[in-house]
Amino acid sequence: MTMTSTTGRPAPVDIEAGLIHVRRPADDTHLADLPLHRPADVAASGARLRAAQPEWERIGVRGRVRWLSRYRRWIVDNTDRLIALGAEEGGRVRNEPMLETTLLIELIDHYTRTAADLLKPKRIRVRSPLVLGKKLTEYRHPHPLVGVIGAWNFPMLLTIGDALPALFAGAAVLIKPSEVTPLAVRELVRGWQRIGAPAVLEAAYGGGDIGAAVVDEADFVQFTGSVATGRRVLERAAATITPVSLELGGKDPCLVLADANLERAANCAVYGGFANNGQVCMGFERVYVEDSVYDRFVELVVAKVAALRSGADDHSDIGALTFAPQLDTVTAHVREALDSGARALTGGHPLDRPGSWYAPTVLVDVDHTMTIMREETFGPVLPIVRVADAQEAIRLANDTEFGLSATVFTGDIDKAEQVAEQLEVGAVNINDFLINMTCVQASQGGWKRSGIGSRGSDHGLLKFTRTKVVARSRIPVGDSEINWFPYTSGRRRAFRSAIRLVHGRGLSRFGR
Numbered sequence: 001m002t003m004t005s006t007t008g009r010p011a012p013v014d015i016e017a018g019l020i021h022v023r024r025p026a027d028d029t030h031l032a033d034l035p036l037h038r039p040a041d042v043a044a045s046g047a048r049l050r051a052a053q054p055e056w057e058r059i060g061v062r063g064r065v066r067w068l069s070r071y072r073r074w075i076v077d078n079t080d081r082l083i084a085l086g087a088e089e090g091g092r093v094r095n096e097p098m099l100e101t102t103l104l105i106e107l108i109d110h111y112t113r114t115a116a117d118l119l120k121p122k123r124i125r126v127r128s129p130l131v132l133g134k135k136l137t138e139y140r141h142p143h144p145l146v147g148v149i150g151a152w153n154f155p156m157l158l159t160i161g162d163a164l165p166a167l168f169a170g171a172a173v174l175i176k177p178s179e180v181t182p183l184a185v186r187e188l189v190r191g192w193q194r195i196g197a198p199a200v201l202e203a204a205y206g207g208g209d210i211g212a213a214v215v216d217e218a219d220f221v222q223f224t225g226s227v228a229t230g231r232r233v234l235e236r237a238a239a240t241i242t243p244v245s246l247e248l249g250g251k252d253p254c255l256v257l258a259d260a261n262l263e264r265a266a267n268c269a270v271y272g273g274f275a276n277n278g279q280v281c282m283g284f285e286r287v288y289v290e291d292s293v294y295d296r297f298v299e300l301v302v303a304k305v306a307a308l309r310s311g312a313d314d315h316s317d318i319g320a321l322t323f324a325p326q327l328d329t330v331t332a333h334v335r336e337a338l339d340s341g342a343r344a345l346t347g348g349h350p351l352d353r354p355g356s357w358y359a360p361t362v363l364v365d366v367d368h369t370m371t372i373m374r375e376e377t378f379g380p381v382l383p384i385v386r387v388a389d390a391q392e393a394i395r396l397a398n399d400t401e402f403g404l405s406a407t408v409f410t411g412d413i414d415k416a417e418q419v420a421e422q423l424e425v426g427a428v429n430i431n432d433f434l435i436n437m438t439c440v441q442a443s444q445g446g447w448k449r450s451g452i453g454s455r456g457s458d459h460g461l462l463k464f465t466r467t468k469v470v471a472r473s474r475i476p477v478g479d480s481e482i483n484w485f486p487y488t489s490g491r492r493r494a495f496r497s498a499i500r501l502v503h504g505r506g507l508s509r510f511g512r
Helices: 039-058 060-077 079-090 095-119 160-169 183-194 208-217 227-239 262-278 291-306 324-339 390-397 413-422 489-503 506-510
Strands: 002-004 010-014 019-023 030-035 122-124 134-142 145-149 172-176 201-203 220-224 244-247 252-256 284-290 343-346 361-364 381-387 405-409 427-430 465-473
Touching (some): 039 145, 039 201, 060 160, 262 284, 262 381, 291 361, 324 343
Parallel strands (some): 145 220, 172 201
Antiparallel strands (some): 002 010
16 A cells, blocks of 8 residues: 655555555655565565676776776766756755765776786785795675665765665675665666676666665675664674674764855855755754854854745755655644744745745754754754863763764864864865765765765775685695694794794893
8 A cells, every 4th residue: 555654744664565655755746666575575676686796807907998988988978868867856956955965976987097016816914833834815796686675865976976885896786775765776786888888787676665676685784874773783683693884873063163255164064064955864954053153153143044945946055855754743843943942044944835845943942851962853953052161061962872973163173173183074175075975085974873884995895795715825834834733842832932933022032
C-alpha cells in the first residue's frame, strides 16, 4: 500500500503499485515514477556485479583510469542535464547541484593522479631481529562488492562520489540512492552504461528494505544519513562482520570572536547557515558570538538574511526543503524554541505556498536547553548565542553529541589555531566555510556520533581495500630458524644476543 508522510503527502515508496513516486518539492507536483526494487532484485544485482568484478580488478589501475576518464568526459558533457535534474527533484537552486557535479569531476581527477601510487605494492622496511633477512611486501586488494547507501540532500555526491574511489580501487559498486531524490543518480548510472564501461556499477531503488538488502549483499558498506539509520546499518552489518564507513549527523558551530572581520563573518554565517536551504550536514546550526560584537553581528546577519530570495528560479538564493517531512522537524524545533523564550528576528514560520517551504529564520535568546540547539534541524534556521569570551564559545561548541566540523572567526591566526585545537570536531575552518569538504585532497570525517571513517584524500580510496602482506626470505634458508623448536639453551643465548645487538643501548648492546 502507499504510505503517507506526517505532512499528509504520499510517501515516495508505493509498495502496492511497485513504484517510487518522485515529486517536485517546489510545488508538490508529480515528477517521475521509478520501478520499485525488491530484495531479490538486490541479490540478483549482487550476483551480476560479483561476476564482473574480477575482470575489473584484473585490468589494473591503468585500465580502470581509462574507463573513469571516459566517464569524466560523459559527466562534463551532461552536466547541464544533471544539474537540472538535481535542482528539480531536490527543490534546490542550481548552484547546489552544480557543486556536486564539479566535485565528481575533481574526485576523478584526484584519483586519476594518485590511485596507481596508492595501490602499488609497498615494501615494508624491517628492523626487528625477529625478521632479519626477510622481505615483506604489502598488497592492496579491493573489497569485491561495495554497497553505497546515499542521502537525499546531495544525492549525486553522496552516492557516485563514494562509488568513484571504490571503482578506482577495483571494486564493483551497488548504489542505493535515497528514494526521495533518485533521478540524477539514475542518470549517472545510465551514463556509466552508455559509455560501454564494464558492468561493475548498478543501482537499486526503494526504501529501507532495499537498503537492508544492500547491507546484506555487500562486502563493505558506505552509508550517509541520520544517526538513527546509521545505527541500524551498523547493527545489521555486525551480523556478518561487514566493515562500514558512516557519515552521520552534524550540529556544526560557528565561533565569532571579538577581533573578527564582522562583515566577512556575517556573510559566511548566512551562507553556511542557509546554503542548500540549511540541508548541509556541515552547515552552521549554532553560532556563538562574543558579547562586545554580538549586537553588530546580529544586525548584519539579519539584514543579509532578510535579503535572501526564496524561490525555484535562477534568480533565487534558497529553494524548497527537499524532504517534505523535514518541514515538520524545522517547524517543531522553531516553535519549541519560541515557546521557551527565543525570538525570531526573521522568519519563524512556513511559507504559504505549494511545496515544502520555510522562511529563512534567525533566532536569538536561545540556549542549550532547547531542542534546536541539541538536535539536527537541517533547515533554514540560524540560532545565534551571546557568549562572554572564547572559552565559553568553545565549551558550548563542544556541548553536543556531534562533531563534523566547525568555523572560527578571528583576526588573530595564532588564537584561531589554539581554538581549533580545543574543538572536538573532524575539521576546523578558520575565517571560512566548508573548505575541507570541497578539497578532495583533504580527509573528511566526523568525531563522536557524526560517523566512522572518512572521505577524501588517500583514506577515501584505501578504505575500500584489504591488505595482504607477503613475506619471504631474502637469503637462502636452512632447515630451521633460531626461534623455532626445539627450545635449547644455545638457541636462547644466540637469540638473546641478537636482541641485545639490535635493541640495546651503550654497553648493554654487548651484554654488560
